[in-house]
Amino acid sequence: MNRKKIIMGNWKMNLTVPESTILIQKLKKEVPVSTKAEVVVCPTFIDIYSASEELKGSNIKVGAQNVAEEEKGAYTGEVSVLALKGFVDYIIVGHSERRNIFGESDKIVAKKAEIAMRHDIRPVICVGETLHEREDKLSKVVVLSQLEASCKHLTGEEIAESLIAYEPVWAIGTGQVCSSEEAEKMAEHIRGLIKSLYGEKVSGSVRVLYGGSVTSASSKSFRKSKNIDGLLVGGASLNHQEFAAIVKNYGEKKK
Numbered sequence: 001m002n003r004k005k006i007i008m009g010n011w012k013m014n015l016t017v018p019e020s021t022i023l024i025q026k027l028k029k030e031v032p033v034s035t036k037a038e039v040v041v042c043p044t045f046i047d048i049y050s051a052s053e054e055l056k057g058s059n060i061k062v063g064a065q066n067v068a069e070e071e072k073g074a075y076t077g078e079v080s081v082l083a084l085k086g087f088v089d090y091i092i093v094g095h096s097e098r099r100n101i102f103g104e105s106d107k108i109v110a111k112k113a114e115i116a117m118r119h120d121i122r123p124v125i126c127v128g129e130t131l132h133e134r135e136d137k138l139s140k141v142v143v144l145s146q147l148e149a150s151c152k153h154l155t156g157e158e159i160a161e162s163l164i165a166y167e168p169v170w171a172i173g174t175g176q177v178c179s180s181e182e183a184e185k186m187a188e189h190i191r192g193l194i195k196s197l198y199g200e201k202v203s204g205s206v207r208v209l210y211g212g213s214v215t216s217a218s219s220k221s222f223r224k225s226k227n228i229d230g231l232l233v234g235g236a237s238l239n240h241q242e243f244a245a246i247v248k249n250y251g252e253k254k255k
């Protein structure tokens with residue numbers, strides 16, 4: 001199955017609009033146009049419109065970091081899928097910071113994945129175990145139960161179009177990168193669950209990403225992982241040289 005590689009930068013709540021404009025200008029110069037991978041940046045909501053304008057005609061796409069679970073209405077402070085439509089190709093749902101800091105349950109994540117898909121925007125469904133769960137040897141159980149619950153409103157066809165990001169919480173922003181062997185093993189389990197629920201065609205099509213303290217140096221180690229199709233990069237995506245180096249290291253070589 002030919003799955004296109006993807007490198008996504010999650011800028012989180014780190015940049016102002018002027019700062020992200022500067023970063024975009026630099027990325028447009030440095031991200032190799034020759035890359036065979038898809039390259040996506042996920043700015044804050046307030047920056048999505050200008051980022052999508054600035055990136056028009058480039059090989060860098062725009063994604064959102066979150067979306068409201070409802071389509072429209074009296075939801076003060078939320079941003080709807082209708083507002084994002086036309087400006088983003090991807091929406092991250094269920095990032096561990098949303099789950100752990102803002103209390104998003106699998107049920108909410110499932111609704112967000114569904115609403116994105118219903119509007120033809122690919123959800124990037126994040127799953128991952130905490131350090132505690134890992135120490136208790138619960139990683140696989142936690143990840144697979146989050147996955148099954150978060151995908152529950154999607155059809156097999158829709159899952160095939162979705163992305164799943166394995167992001168162990170203990171590796172996010174900690175500098176402690178998960179080894180490519182361990183991440184590959186989890187990606188295999190993820191694909192295995194998708195296969196048992198939706199069949200081989202879907203499990204062969206869905207793209208699985210790794211995220212957690214990825215740097216240009218560690219990005220190389222994921223190149224050969226058979227079941228990992230991309231990287232979700234936080235901190236290192238804020239530095240144009242680092243991010244461009246990740247695209248070069250990971251995105252340019254064929255599997």
Ligand code: PGA
Binds near residue numbers: 172175212213233
């Ligand atoms: P990190 O974040 O690369 O800074 O660890 C990854 C993420 O949260 O998506």
